[in-house]
Amino acid sequence: MKILRLFVILFALSLCSCAEVKPWQKENLARGHMAFDPDQAEARYVRHLYTSKEGSSGGYGVGGGGCGCN
Amino acid sequence: MRVIIILLLTSLVSFSIAVAGEKNAAAPLFSLVSSSGKSVALSDYRGKVVYLDFWASWCGPCKESLPWMNEVKREIKSDLFQIIAVNLDSERDSAERFLKEHDVGALTVAFDPSGGTAESYKVAAMPSSYIIDTHGNIVASHRGFHESSKQEIVKEVKALLAEQGIK
16 A cells, blocks of 8 residues: 555656756746736835845846746 | 865866857757748758847846848848847747837848747846857857957858958
8 A cells, every 4th residue: 555655656756757958948927917017106106115025136037027028 | 085186176177078058069950930830940041140139128238239230131141141040939929029119120130939949949047148150069169248248259260251252
């Protein structure tokens, strides 16, 4: 039974996949509605508030939106 | 045991791998098609200084980089300097629309919808550009396009052209 359980777990893990997305395949991620923050000005304001309150920064955003441009 | 670990670590450090798309490596050859249906093959550009740029219609910085490249080519009129702009859009229509909206008359635009050429250059960001010398070697590469890149690129290109006796 233990071995069967181990096989089931290993089988389930093998069904997972990591699909690698090349930089030039990120067309859909570059669309406006795929951005984390649609309003840049508001986002900057909120980020500033957060940085002030938390005394730390970072952990947000990807260069050039989801497309990773620049 | 410790000796073995130390030996393994030092051997890892001493390996230096020349990877395609890196500085001073031979630029991977390619043969693509231009918008007019003509063949664009890197081998035809031997003896010329080539600025190879990978772009796409959806890439924000490309809206600035392509017109800028066009300007640079109009400024550096020498035939020994050529700009090849390889488009990586999966749909040709998007690329054609972009080309209509921006002035790119001085550039040679080629299409690589499958991304095979980009793969061979190990393109890691959009856009990416490579400066290839007259011997077909990559002498510089740029990831992304920034305001600061502009001067650097022009300087690198002019330096290569100066070697060929062109100001």
